Amino acid sequence: MISQKAKYALRALAALARAEGGTPMLIGEIAEQQKIPKKFLEQILLDLKHRGLVMSRRGRDGGYLLLKSPEEITFGEVLRMIDGPIAPLPCLSQTAYRKCDDCLSEEECEIRHVFARVAEATRDVLFSATIADTLSDRHPAVVMLSG
Structure with a gap:
């Protein structure tokens, strides 16, 4: 399950892409349009700014802008930035691998084998879906798991 912070970050990025x-866009505009608490949104946008996805401009025509095109910002990138590793098990993480404490053998772990397929399918969808996909009726293809 993704955090509320990640959900709000994705919605804020989509709003900026539609500007x-x-x-x-001013924080207040995004907050009102997306129904995001303003104080929480300020923290999220600051985080996204530090990570190079948005920039802020001061002054009369100020506000927040995307630094990357919507086609370059994937859901997976944002989720990983905000929530950390995407994998369902620590032994499947690409960015924070850790052997499971109770595991005798990763090669023989039947739980790991199933969740490896889940993790791969999840990453395939999240890293192919972009903020640009939220701008139209286009939606990333649904991945069907066999078996």
Whole structure:
């Protein structure tokens, strides 16, 4: 399950991607449009700014803008930034691998074998779905697991 913070981050990025002509959006505008608590949104946008996804502009025409195109920002990238590793088990993480404490053998672990397929399918979807996909009726293809 993704955190509320990650969900709000994705919604804020989608709002910025929809901004007319790439014009900056004020925190208050995004918060109202997306029904995100303003104080929480401030923290999220600051985090996204530090990670190079958005920039802020001061002044009369100020606000937040995307630093990358919506096609370059994947759901997986954002989830990993906000929530950390995406894998269902620590032994399947690509960024924070850790052997499971109770595991005798990763090669023989039947639980790991099933969740490895889940992790792969999840990553395939999350790293192919972009913020641009939220802008139209296009939706990433649904991955069907065989078996």
